[in-house]
Amino acid sequence: MTPATSTPTRIDLSAAASDLRMATFRLARRLRQERAVDTMSDGQFAVLAALKINGPHTLTELAERENVTAPSMNRTVNCLEDSGWLSRTADASDRRKVILSATDAGRAVVDETVRRRNAWLEGALADFSPRQLAVLAEAADLMRTVADR
Amino acid sequence: MTPATSTPTRIDLSAAASDLRMATFRLARRLRQERAVDTMSDGQFAVLAALKINGPHTLTELAERENVTAPSMNRTVNCLEDSGWLSRTADASDRRKVILSATDAGRAVVDETVRRRNAWLEGALADFSPRQLAVLAEAADLMRTVADR
DNA sequence: TATTGTTATACTCTATAACTATA
DNA sequence: TATAGTTATAGAGTATAACAATA
Numbered sequence: 090m091t092p093a094t095s096t097p098t099r100i101d102l103s104a105a106a107s108d109l110r111m112a113t114f115r116l117a118r119r120l121r122q123e124r125a126v127d128t129m130s131d132g133q134f135a136v137l138a139a140l141k142i143n144g145p146h147t148l149t150e151l152a153e154r155e156n157v158t159a160p161s162m163n164r165t166v167n168c169l170e171d172s173g174w175l176s177r178t179a180d181a182s183d184r185r186k187v188i189l190s191a192t193d194a195g196r197a198v199v200d201e202t203v204r205r206r207n208a209w210l211e212g213a214l215a216d217f218s219p220r221q222l223a224v225l226a227e228a229a230d231l232m233r234t235v236a237d238r
Numbered sequence: 239m240t241p242a243t244s245t246p247t248r249i250d251l252s253a254a255a256s257d258l259r260m261a262t263f264r265l266a267r268r269l270r271q272e273r274a275v276d277t278m279s280d281g282q283f284a285v286l287a288a289l290k291i292n293g294p295h296t297l298t299e300l301a302e303r304e305n306v307t308a309p310s311m312n313r314t315v316n317c318l319e320d321s322g323w324l325s326r327t328a329d330a331s332d333r334r335k336v337i338l339s340a341t342d343a344g345r346a347v348v349d350e351t352v353r354r355r356n357a358w359l360e361g362a363l364a365d366f367s368p369r370q371l372a373v374l375a376e377a378a379d380l381m382r383t384v385a386d387r
Numbered sequence: 388t389a390t391t392g393t394t395a396t397a398c399t400c401t402a403t404a405a406c407t408a409t410a
Numbered sequence: 411t412a413t414a415g416t417t418a419t420a421g422a423g424t425a426t427a428a429c430a431a432t433a
Binding site for chain 1: 250251252253254255256257258259260261262263264265266267268269305355356359360362363364366368370371373374375376377378379380381382384385386387
Binding site: 160 | 413414415416417418
């Protein structure tokens with residue numbers, strides 16, 4: 090805005106970056122500790138949650154979304170299918186393709202896992218004021234923007 | 239504290255927790271991609287950074303800190319030692335113990351990685367307004383508070 | 388006997404290469 | 411010939427069990 094704020098802003102940028110980097114790693118580490126009891130692996134959960142939230146996908150779509158190879162995703166999908174959380178159906182228009190969908194049980198597992206993983210953080214956030222929660226909500230949005238660059 | 243406000247607050251709390259948790263993991267994952275040495279794994283870097291920042295540790299201390307078993311940490315330490323980034327020295331007072339320290343080269347690798355991650359994040363934050371940077375700065379402070387619970 | 392570090396071995400996750408079926 | 415999915419096999423990383431040295 091004004092010249093008086095432009096120089097501090099440049100200094101703040103470097104400090105803000107360093108602070109945000111350290112805070113992000115520390116919170117990620119703490120959150121990882123709290124979910125150590127989970128039965129499903131991170132990769133399996135990410136796939137199941139994507140299917141529940143964004144609807145059915147093909148194998149290649151899931152592999153690209155999660156940045157893994159098709160054989161690796163195929164193994165993850167096999168595990169989820171063996172557990173009854175995911176089902177394969179043939180694509181009528183292109184018979185090379187297989188449509189992957191979360192089953193009712195799979196959707197329930199996603200909800201339950203999200204609830205459990207959120208529980209600790211919700212407890213921690215309960216001490217904060219509505220204004221502080223709003224700050225965190227806006228920051229989360231900005232962080233997602235940064236991460237998707 | 240009326241029923242009219244308590245219910246919306248509880249809903250916001252759950253959503254804020256979920257958004258913050260996902261944003262934190264995504265940003266941490268993106269930041270971890272910025273490294274000084276491609277051959278070093280995330281686990282190896284975390285150990286080396288801990289030794290550089292918090293000083294020498296024993297094997298058991300490192301294993302507990304990183305939430306892995308002693309044999310697993312021993313393997314990580316062996317890799318870092320083979321690369322010349324970490325050194326073992328005997329503990330004079332208790333000869334069962336081995337003191338693990340980052341070498342000069344190891345400290346330099348940590349510094350370079352931190353520098354790269356900060357530079358990348360600064361570039362990403364450059365698009366934001368002073369108000370948005372202030373939001374991120376306050377959020378970083380709150381996140382640190384949560385992580386230290 | 389308990390603790391610290393280490394080795395032996397197995398399991399999980401991911402990757403590359405090769406194969407089958409379909410477009 | 412190219413694409414979608416799958417199987418075969420190998421390389422990291424982590425785990426449990428067993429062992430050696432020291433307290």
